Amino acid sequence: MKKSTMKPLSLMLVAMLAMLLVLSGCGSKNNNSEGGSSASASASASESASPSASASESASPSASASASESAAPADGKGKKIGMVTDLGGVNDKSFNQQAWESLQKIAKDTGAETKYQESKKDSDYIPLLTKFVKDGYDLTWGIGFLFADAATTVASANPESKLALIDTTPTKELPNVESVLFKENEGSFLVGVVAGLTTKTNKIGFVGGMELPVIKKFEAGFKAGVAAVNPNATIEVNYVGDFSKPDQGKLAAATMYDGGADIIFHAAGGSGNGVFNEAKDRFKAGKKVWVIGVDKDQSIEFGNDVTLTSMVKKVDEAVYRVSNDLLAGNFHGGQTVELGLAEGGVGLPVENPNVSKEILDKVEDYKNKIISGEIKVPTE
Known part of the structure; x- marks a missing residue:
């Protein structure tokens, strides 16, 4: 799988992504291969379970701003956003579930129609992405590293479509694909x-x-x-x-x-x-x-x-931001943003009752050293 050259997104968008609260919580469970939501389908961030904002939020006072303060929900009435999961399924209690909960919140906040399809095998990626595109969805998400080839195929064949990816980029630069990576x-x-x-x-x-x-x-x-x-x-x-x-x-x-x-x-x-x-x-x-x-x-x-x-x-924040931007007419096709500690994209939950203050102080010290560049964390 060929990796594409990453084109940096504007600093403004990175900062706006970092400002969002985590939109976590327990979404309604659905064991079918597809699902949808309406404006009333999901709880708001304040109604959901304890938010899982990262420890890195303390790096900036603005990191605690609410989604509504950092970006007003767009008008999504008449718009449709689809999502294709990776093989973990929509109820994996982590990665895919975060993304779907975020789209449920988009539906509630903006009035857009949102729907997911679950991949059962790798060969499902192209047909499921294509189905959303052919059904006239305004944005189609591919959630996970394995979508690079499938998204490239679908986006290339449908240049009028708009796709967004988490954890991967298309195998060639495409003006109708936006990607979000993380410094895990x-x-x-x-x-x-x-x-x-x-x-x-x-x-x-x-x-x-x-x-x-x-x-x-x-x-x-x-x-x-x-x-x-x-x-x-x-x-x-x-x-x-x-x-x-x-x-x-x-x-x-x-x-x-x-x-x-x-x-x-x-x-x-x-x-x-x-x-x-x-x-x-x-x-x-x-x-x-x-x-x-x-x-x-x-x-x-x-x-x-x-x-x-x-x-x-913070997959949920990235999905919300990119989706809301699309609804507002600000889709950043052809661009990639990478979120790490400095951007508030990864870290620890706010509440860590099983970790001592002494250890959390050490964590904060190492976090600051990574952000400053004193420590370079290996990737392999």
């Missing part, structure tokens, strides 16, 4: 600091979904963060080969916990739910182990008994 390695470094300073066994695990460059960024940053504060700790890595197999995630976690690991960080989408399930089973049996969640504050779903913290990745 930077946020993962911070949760690595937490893990390295919290472990009692000096054995830590990392469970990945598929061995893709974007997931390797999680692994690389996490390892670097652990090593920075605890060089005696060892990290076991297991890629389960899928983002939608919680049974495989549970098996991987069981093996790691049985081997002495007391903390596991997952970047495995729906497969990572199995890591939490294994930790919860052990907690019920009187054994204390931890999981570090991914993408959203996963303590909201799995509770504080087993969730040490989470590496929040």
Whole structure:
């Protein structure tokens, strides 16, 4: 898969993206392969569960501004926005769910019609993207790294269409595709600091979904963060080969916990739910182990008994901003924005009840060093 040359988005858009609150919360569950929402379909950010804004928000007072303060919702009446999930599905409790919750909020705030389609296999990407395009949708999202080739094919064949991507770029520059990338390695470094300073066994695990460059960024940053504060700790890595197999995630976690690991960080989408399930089973049996969640504050779903913290990745903010801009007539086709700690795109949740103030102070110190450039976090 060829990687395209990244064209930077304007600093103004980056700043506006960083200003949004996380639009997290528990969306209504739907096990069908497609779904839609109306203006009343989802709760507002204030009605949803505890917001999972990152620790990096403290870098700027403006980071706490609400979505309505940073960008008034556009008029979306008569407009349609579609979304195609990756293989984790819309109810993965992390990446895809964040994106769909954001589109539900767009529907509520703007009156636009929103709908998703779930991919069951890689070969679904092109036909599902094409269906939204042929049905006259004003914007079609492809959620995940694996959409690069499919989006390039569909956008090239339909130059009048508009597509947006998360975690990838088209394989060639296209004026009708906008992309958002994240510096997952930077946020993962911070949760690595937490893990390295919290472990009692000096054995830590990392469970990945598929061995893709974007997931390797999680692994690389996490390892670097652990090593920075605890060089005696060892990290076991297991890629389960899928983002939608919680049974495989549970098996991987069981093996790691049985081997002495007391903390596991997952970047495995729906497969990572199995890591939490294994930790919860052990907690019920009187054994204390931890999981570090991914993408959203996963303590909201799995509770504080087993969730040490989470590496929040603000997919929801990016989806909301790009979608709202499109509805307002400001689509930035052909451009890519990359969000890291400096932009407030990754980090820790605001609330971390299982992490001591001393450790959080260390996290803040390392965050500032990364933002200043004193620390360069590896990507592989």
